Amino acid sequence: MKILLTGGAGYIGSHTAVELIGLGYDVVIVDNLRNSSEKVLDRIEMISGKKPVFYKIDCCDRTALEQMFSKENIDAVIHFAGLKAVGESCSIPIEYYRNNIDSTLALLDVMKKNNVNNIIFSSSATVYGAPDTVPIKETAPVGRCTNPYGWTKYMNEVILTDAAKADPELSVVLLRYFNPVGAHKSGFIGESPSGIPNNLMPYITQVAVGKLKQLSIFGNDYNTHDGTGVRDYIHVVDLAKGHASAIEYAMKHKGTEVFNLGTSVGYSVLDIVKAFEEATGVKVPYRIAERRPGDIAECYSDAQKSKEILGWTAQYNLVDMCRDSWNWQRKNPNGYEG
Ligand code: NAD
Ligand code: WQD
Secondary structure, eight states: OEEEEETTTSHHHHHHHHHHHHTTOEEEEEEOOTTSOTHHHHHHHHHHSOOOEEEEOOTTOHHHHHHHHHHSOOSEEEEOOSOOOHHHHHHSHHHHHHHHHHHHHHHHHHHHHTTOOEEEEEEEGGGGOSOSSSSBOTTSOOOOOSSHHHHHHHHHHHHHHHHHHHOTTOEEEEEEEOEEEOOOTTSSSOOOOSSSOOSHHHHHHHHHTTSSSOEEEEOSOSSSSSSSOEEOEEEHHHHHHHHHHHHHHHHHOOEEEEEEESOSOOEEHHHHHHHHHHHHOOOOOEEEEOOOTTOOSEEOBOOHHIIIIIOOOOOOOHHHHHHHHHHHHHHOTTGGGO
16 A cells, blocks of 8 residues: 655654555655755665655645656555744744645645545644643644644644545544654654754753753743643654554545544653653753743643544653654754754
8 A cells, every 4th residue: 555645754754654664555755855854765764674755846736746646556645744833934924824735735636636535634732722621632622723833734624624524535634743752763763953943852952962052941930730831742653653543544434533642641841851861861951931922831632532543552651752862863963964
């Protein structure tokens, strides 16, 4: 069976490619390399023994997509491609809406023309906005987004759901990821942010490797167990395995289904710093800074539905996440650029 990974050269896509190849799937990657490196293809081969077929294509380009679909006999699509930086989405909102929504519309058109009926979409816990209660179930209210990036995820969920309502053949799986961290245990693939990282774990690993001086902890006066923000960190390899389960599910069902991919456990920023230091033996100097605008106190999943219906549960713990993030950073201090 052949799976198309749009955005497959990126952080989550590359780990999913490794997982799928390991399970015997044929993998085709489409990526415009806007936020990734072609070097990842060799790294995937080093781990899995197989280099995915690669097309350097912008997913908004229908003609290029059509040419690719006519060459490859695709059975299912995982749509990772998208721009994902919250802050940047506030500076260049139109580009975010165009890229993240046009790509989905083009993909749906071309899939229909080619009779490809299964799509898994990379959604995000960001669609829940500031939740009324935690842990968050899939039935919690959505669409209270606070930035253009979040709205693109919400709007894509609506578009895909409507497409499946109109087309009884279509199977849509919406996966709402919580906070992906970690890397493949080989240290060959991982997250390679451009510029100064926005997210906590890459910031910590860059402090640990000496590229950044100290971590700023954004607020210690939240209503949480130690005052710092609480999130549901999930190992990227667990996330990748969740996609394999979602493909199996999509092939057997029609219509739209939504699943949280998280661990159901929340850790604070200070918990993460402490766990990182214990797992790696490396000190992470930090200071307490102002709250970051738009941040919420607590966000973690109830992942029971994924367990019951997909048969998927996260296996890796916080020590694994810290150790593997560090192993990747240590071996690749400049990401794929080094
Ligand atoms: P990433 O930036 O590493 O990967 C996304 C890939 O998509 C990149 O390789 C980029 O070059 C490519 N891309 C972007 N626009 C494209 C286009 N128009 N055509 C072709 N390729 C394009 O990000 P990631 O962390 O691997 O995230 C994958 C998906 O998961 C994204 O949709 C993201 O919004 C979503 N997501 C990520 C997180 C997270 O924290 N990493 C959390 C929730 C959801
Ligand atoms: C985690 C915690 C920060 C950096 C973002 C997106 C979300 C999703 C995942 C895509 C918070 C604190 C962080 C730092 C800090 N992406 N922090 N110092 O904000 O939960 O989610 O990534 O869908 O949409 O918003 O993740 O890693 O940025 O922050 O204190 O330098 O770490 O305040 O409590 P976040 P994060």
